[in-house]
Amino acid sequence: MLPSHSFEDADPNWVPPEIDTSVAHSARVYDYWLGGKNNFPADRALAENILKVVPTMRTMARANRAFLSRAVRYLVKEAGIRQFLDIGTGIPSAGNTHEAAQETAPDSRVVYVDNDPIVLAHARALMTGLRAGETAFILADLRQPEAILAHPTLAARLDFTQPVAVMLVAILMFFRDAEDPYGIVSKLLDPLPPGSYLAISHPTADFNAQAMAGAVAAAEHSGITLVPRNRAEVEAFFAGLTLVEPGVVPVLAWQPDGEPPAEPESAYYYAGIGRKP
């Protein structure tokens, strides 16, 4: 019999999650590129293999991370959003969603979702907000949007009568079209009220087809699906939404903080934000 005070109190059948650090995991590979130390040999091997074909991958990972911060600031300041659903949280790094949001609006609430127990343990331990109770964590998989939406933690923390921003930063590339990522995104947005937002960043082969093909091959070799998408395919995630200026653009060109970037296509990601009418 399992203890009643188990990790997931809500689930009496909870068993301790097994972790496997012998295979590469995308969150830890990303951590390595960002200069983190929460990674293992398999993660470092894949990260280095991708660096061989995309030597500026570290800069691109930081560019993607910087988009997350700019997007959250836009959503808080310009769009008045105070509730975030951040799926594919990743290992905590500088400028996490709740930090970027609570910097401007301390009452912002963030629910983080990740399917990796290590990521979630780090998030729970290190991503505590300014005030208790305003960040929450769910162990769930974007493959089951219904399970995320039905999770009691979500209902307890987010008010679905008020707008919510769904953050899908560098996660949709793990889904082949056959897994219906477009359907998943639309299921997530369905219950949200008008005025809600969707933010996406997504790798693309549009700026350097050869390098991206090398990255895809390296990832697949380590058992990780990586599907780059072109501009039209990324725009299709925003079907039924109104795109915020400047639309789906290279991640470096999405509302840059300072001067417009000299080479916006030097980071192989698209980014965009859409508003539910």
Added chain:
Amino acid sequence: MNALPGTKWQTVANQAAGRHDVTEVQPGAGPTVRRMLLGSQLRRLRIDKGLSREQAGEAIRASEWKIHRLENGQVGYKDRDIVDLLRLYAVTDPEEIAVFLVMAHEANLPSWWSHLSDILPQWFRAYVDLESSAMLIRAYEGQFVPGLLQTEEYMRAVMRGALLDDSQEELDRRVRLRLGRQQVLLDQTDAPRLWAVVDEAALRRPVGGRAVMRAQLERLIDATKLPRVTLQILPLGAGAHPAMVGSFSILRFPDEELPDVVYVEHLTSALYLNKHDDVDQYLHVMESICVRSRPPDATMEFLDKLLTDADTT
């Protein structure tokens, strides 16, 4: 408590930045971490030159093993060694050489705990330095409440229980040292974050008797409210787990250059592990027990329950 040595260090490091990209040391970094950084920078220069440790050893009339220890920060550098090595590595700018020499000197400055050094066993000194230079301390404790979260009475009971052949005065000094560590680590704004996993068994053992244990549990409840402390409890119900072999800590430093250091304490010595292979294994064990433990936001409730249990039994 005196200010930690080394606040002027940053200026010197900044002057050198952009040449060999000398890593900035955080203010408060203790001598051990300075030595590690100095060592890692000299290692990088050597590798950039394509030289072996043996070749570097020849330049300073020392063995390959000595170079290994120098580059890992395990021993201090003499000025002459640094000058000779830098010449071998073709670093000739006097200003740049000066930066390395200052770094070596600062690594020899006394630590905040040096007035208590007579009660610190040699093998524990490096830990106290490393601990105060860390940005994150991850600790697993199977038997005790972690030292940084102990009340003074609990501390005294642990030390008496250890049956060390100490005079009252020595015991008082040990207590002062531990309280000093708490002050350095928990009270400063740039203090490291402590992420501790404590075995439920340690919390059920009434060290010092019921009153002392009760106050200790209350201290832990207060600690869960500190912004830089994360406490998880590994339930008895988790059964066998990968850390049953014993307590250990993993120290992480702000500099990307520096590897994590694993610290494992024994009765008369301690292990400091910083090779990837070792660190990876301990990190894996730490991740395994963190996902098996109750989440941090359930800790306070559980401690409350322990207090209630203690009252009714």
